[in-house]
Amino acid sequence: MIDTIRLGEIAISVTRKAVKHVHLSVHPPGGRVTLVAPTHTRLEVARAFAVTKLPWIRKQQALLRAQAREAPRRFVGRETHHVWGRRYLLELRTEAAKPTVVLDHRRILLTVRSGTDADKRAEVLHAWHRTLLHGLLPELIAKWEPKLGVKVKAYFLQRMKTRWGSCNVRAGHIRLNTELVKKPRDLLEYVLVHEMIHLLEPTHSERFVSLLGRHYPSWREARAELNELPLSAELWRE
Numbered sequence: 001m002i003d004t005i006r007l008g009e010i011a012i013s014v015t016r017k018a019v020k021h022v023h024l025s026v027h028p029p030g031g032r033v034t035l036v037a038p039t040h041t042r043l044e045v046a047r048a049f050a051v052t053k054l055p056w057i058r059k060q061q062a063l064l065r066a067q068a069r070e071a072p073r074r075f076v077g078r079e080t081h082h083v084w085g086r087r088y089l090l091e092l093r094t095e096a097a098k099p100t101v102v103l104d105h106r107r108i109l110l111t112v113r114s115g116t117d118a119d120k121r122a123e124v125l126h127a128w129h130r131t132l133l134h135g136l137l138p139e140l141i142a143k144w145e146p147k148l149g150v151k152v153k154a155y156f157l158q159r160m161k162t163r164w165g166s167c168n169v170r171a172g173h174i175r176l177n178t179e180l181v182k183k184p185r186d187l188l189e190y191v192l193v194h195e196m197i198h199l200l201e202p203t204h205s206e207r208f209v210s211l212l213g214r215h216y217p218s219w220r221e222a223r224a225e226l227n228e229l230p231l232s233a234e235l236w237r238e
Contacts, residue, residue, distance in 0.1 A: 001016070002014065002015050003043055003046075005035070005043070005046065005047045005050055007047075007050060007051060007054060010033060010054070010057060010058075010061075011033070012033045012034065012035050012050050013032075013033070013034045013035070014034075014035045014036075014037060014043065014046050015034065015035070015036050015037070016036075016037050016038065016039050016040070016041055017036055017037075017038075017039065017203065017205065018038075018039055018205070019036060019037070019038055019205055019206050020038060020206060021038070021206070022035060022036070022037050022038070022041070022046070022049055023035070023036040023037075023204075024049075024050065024053055024056075024057070026057055026060035026061060026064070028064050028227050029064060030064070031060065031061035031064045031065065033057055033061075035049070035050060036204070037049075064227075073122070074118055075090065075092075075110070075118050075121035075122050075125065076090070076092060076118075077090060077091060077092040078090070078091075081108055081125075081182075082182040082183075083103060083108070083132070083181060083182065084132075084181070084182075084183070084184060084185050085182070085183055085184035085185070085187075088103070088106060088107055088108045089106065089107050089108070090107070090108050090110060091107045091108065091109045091110065092110050092112070092121075093109065093110070093111045093112075094111070094112060094113065094114040094116075095111050095112075095113070096113060096114070097111070097113075099111060099112045099113070099116070099124040101124065101125060101128040108125075110124065110125065112124060126159070126178065129178050129181040129182075130157050130178055132181050133157055133176070133178065133180065133181050133188075134157070136185065136188065137155060137176070137188075137192070140188070140189055140192055141155065141192070141196075144192065144193055144196055144215075145196075147215060148193075148196055148197065148199070148200065148215060149200075150196055150199040150200060151172060151199075152172060152173075152174055152196060152199070153171065153172035153173060154171075154172070154173045154174075155173065155174045155175070155176065156173065156174070156175045156176070157175070157176055157177075157178050158175060158176075158177070158178065159177065159178055159179070160175070160177040160179075163177065164176070164177045164179075164180060164191045164226070165177060165180075165191045165192070165194065165195045166195065167195040167196070167198035167199065167202075169198060169199055169202045172199065174192070174195045174196065175195075176188075176191065176192065176195070177191075183226065184225075186222065187222055187225060187226050190216060190219060190222035190223070190226070191226075193212070193215060193216045193219075194212065194216075194219070197211050197212055197215065
């Protein structure tokens with residue numbers, strides 16, 4: 001059961017779980033606030049705790065509001081695009097042949113048929129993004145499966161409006177947001193490890209945090225970097 005605490009203009013979703021301590025989080029991009037408390041915590045106790053954290057909550061929300069947001073892309077020449085955390089200029093060419101994408105040290109060369117509209121150009125680039133991710137993920141999964149003692153039965157790539165990744169524990173499946181191709185490679189690895197650890201611990205419990213800290217000690221820095229990078233035009237949360 002989820003309760004809601006209201007502190008002025010701030011709404012806080014309260015969930016009770018089998019944890020030892022209270023966990024308060026402010027989630028990008030809009031500053032959604034959640035509080036996870038031990039199972040038998042009274043709502044008034046959770047509210048009193050949240051009141052003491054109001055300055056911190058407001059500070060985190062202000063930082064998120066100030067965070068850069070990418071403008072919607074039109075997929076035209078000289079437009080800026082990101083691949084693995086680096087900025088490239090898009091060069092558009094027309095040719096009576098199958099669409100192609102080539103990356104060099106400073107540009108993304110997109111070749112399409114004459115008359116191809118922006119939606120189709122976006123589709124071609126997105127397919128290329130998926131190819132880049134498929135080129136890295138099997139190796140990363142093979143690296144982490146023996147470390148964690150888990151088996152990823154399948155992974156899937158898709159556009160996600162609200163999160164970087166998800167894990168279906170029962171099926172052993174992981175889904176990753178194709179937007180991760182725009183972020184540094186180590187952040188892709190962080191999100192992957194995060195989701196793989198859910199195969200050991202489905203919730204964001206203290207055990208989950210302990211496992212993540214043991215296997216990926218720099219996870220807090222990785223999460224902070226992911227949160228500080230420009231957001232896409234669509235919303236997401238971790």
